[in-house]
Amino acid sequence: MTTTTEKRAPQAMNGVDTPTLLATINAVGAQPELARFTFRATNKWQLGTHSRTEIRGFYGAGGEQEHASTFALDGDHPAVLTGKDEGPTPVEVLLHGLAACLTAGIGNIASARGVKLDSVESTVEGEIDLRGILGLSDEVRNGYEGVRIHFRIAGDAPAEKLQAIVEQSRSRSAVYDVLTNGVPVDVTVEAV
Amino acid sequence: MTTTTEKRAPQAMNGVDTPTLLATINAVGAQPELARFTFRATNKWQLGTHSRTEIRGFYGAGGEQEHASTFALDGDHPAVLTGKDEGPTPVEVLLHGLAACLTAGIGNIASARGVKLDSVESTVEGEIDLRGILGLSDEVRNGYEGVRIHFRIAGDAPAEKLQAIVEQSRSRSAVYDVLTNGVPVDVTVEAV
Numbered sequence: 001m002t003t004t005t006e007k008r009a010p011q012a013m014n015g016v017d018t019p020t021l022l023a024t025i026n027a028v029g030a031q032p033e034l035a036r037f038t039f040r041a042t043n044k045w046q047l048g049t050h051s052r053t054e055i056r057g058f059y060g061a062g063g064e065q066e067h068a069s070t071f072a073l074d075g076d077h078p079a080v081l082t083g084k085d086e087g088p089t090p091v092e093v094l095l096h097g098l099a100a101c102l103t104a105g106i107g108n109i110a111s112a113r114g115v116k117l118d119s120v121e122s123t124v125e126g127e128i129d130l131r132g133i134l135g136l137s138d139e140v141r142n143g144y145e146g147v148r149i150h151f152r153i154a155g156d157a158p159a160e161k162l163q164a165i166v167e168q169s170r171s172r173s174a175v176y177d178v179l180t181n182g183v184p185v186d187v188t189v190e191a192v
Numbered sequence: 193m194t195t196t197t198e199k200r201a202p203q204a205m206n207g208v209d210t211p212t213l214l215a216t217i218n219a220v221g222a223q224p225e226l227a228r229f230t231f232r233a234t235n236k237w238q239l240g241t242h243s244r245t246e247i248r249g250f251y252g253a254g255g256e257q258e259h260a261s262t263f264a265l266d267g268d269h270p271a272v273l274t275g276k277d278e279g280p281t282p283v284e285v286l287l288h289g290l291a292a293c294l295t296a297g298i299g300n301i302a303s304a305r306g307v308k309l310d311s312v313e314s315t316v317e318g319e320i321d322l323r324g325i326l327g328l329s330d331e332v333r334n335g336y337e338g339v340r341i342h343f344r345i346a347g348d349a350p351a352e353k354l355q356a357i358v359e360q361s362r363s364r365s366a367v368y369d370v371l372t373n374g375v376p377v378d379v380t381v382e383a384v
Binding site: 151 | 206235260261273275285293296300323327340351362378379381383
């Protein structure tokens with residue numbers, strides 16, 4: 001027996017292939033052009049406020065890639081806004097994106113730090129004054145005034161270490177960055 | 193026959209109940225507290241980078257509301273990033289939210305302007321350098337560098353009128369506002 005802490009090779013855990021993940025990060029570090037990704041989606045109006053998005057191909061890791069399947073996502077307005085409620089509202093979709101991004105990061109970071117997760121649950125909410133989008137006020141913004149996300153996380157590590165994993169995920173989250181800092185969006189139109 | 197343009201009552205069209213929509217806007221104008229909405233989602237980590245979001249209840253129009261059904265949305269990382277590809281990536285989810293928001297607005301605005309839509313299709317893409325989220329560079333942002341959305345729209349109106357409908361939707365889009373201007377996001381953690 002020994003009391004020294006051994007530096008062990010990372011193990012696969014939490015469903016994360018940690019050795020391959022770390023090898024991927026090293027490969028990208030050595031060849032930065034592999035890090036350039038372009039994600040894409042196509043959307044078709046269905047009826048009323050209902051549309052459907054399909055997501056399949058993307059560019060990254062030096063070439064064209066495809067998801068294992070085509071993801072189809074609906075969006076609509078709820079009945080109280082005279083929609084048909086065929087899917088979540090687009091602003092609810094943003095809440096999903098935020099929670100899914102932070103949680104994916106938690107899965108990866110916990111594994112890299114050797115922490116076995118038992119559960120990660122979050123509730124996320126955003127407040128919005130619809131007078132903006134309804135054109136009733138020019139002083140009210142169109143989007144959320146604020147968004148809050150609360151995590152409950154359990155695993156085989158002290159509370160401070162679990163909290164630090166969430167904080168590290170936040171500090172490296174693509175969606176958190178986009179939502180808090182914004183991104184230029186270019187809209188073009190072809191009337192056919 | 194007459195050559196004067198009659199001011200007609202709005203008609204339901206494009207699957208939009210335009211009279212009820214306009215009545216809703218008038219009701220909110222008269223009672224602004226009806227415009228206060230809080231949207232919510234709950235997310236649970238599944239395994240690895242895969243999580244699932246459920247969306248059902250929200251507050252708005254003066255009280256608690258529920259969608260017609262519970263919407264379940266998966267998020268994951270793709271295989272090339274050592275995920276299991278059980279759902280779209282969180283950053284792709286943002287592209288869906290943007291397209292769905294602008295397209296819902298197009299449906300409503302076209303109907304209010306008496307324009308019958310034939311089709312609305314969009315492609316949206318975002319470029320991201322993953323050296324940010326992989327922790328390989330402090331000079332690269334975590335999120336998208338830029339997002340582009342291109343609409344192809346057809347309907348019974350001149351091109352200029354169709355283009356103006358898309359522009360009006362952009363100017364009143366909640367998701368466009370959040371993505372371009374950002375929103376404060378508060379993250380709290382409870383280690384259990």
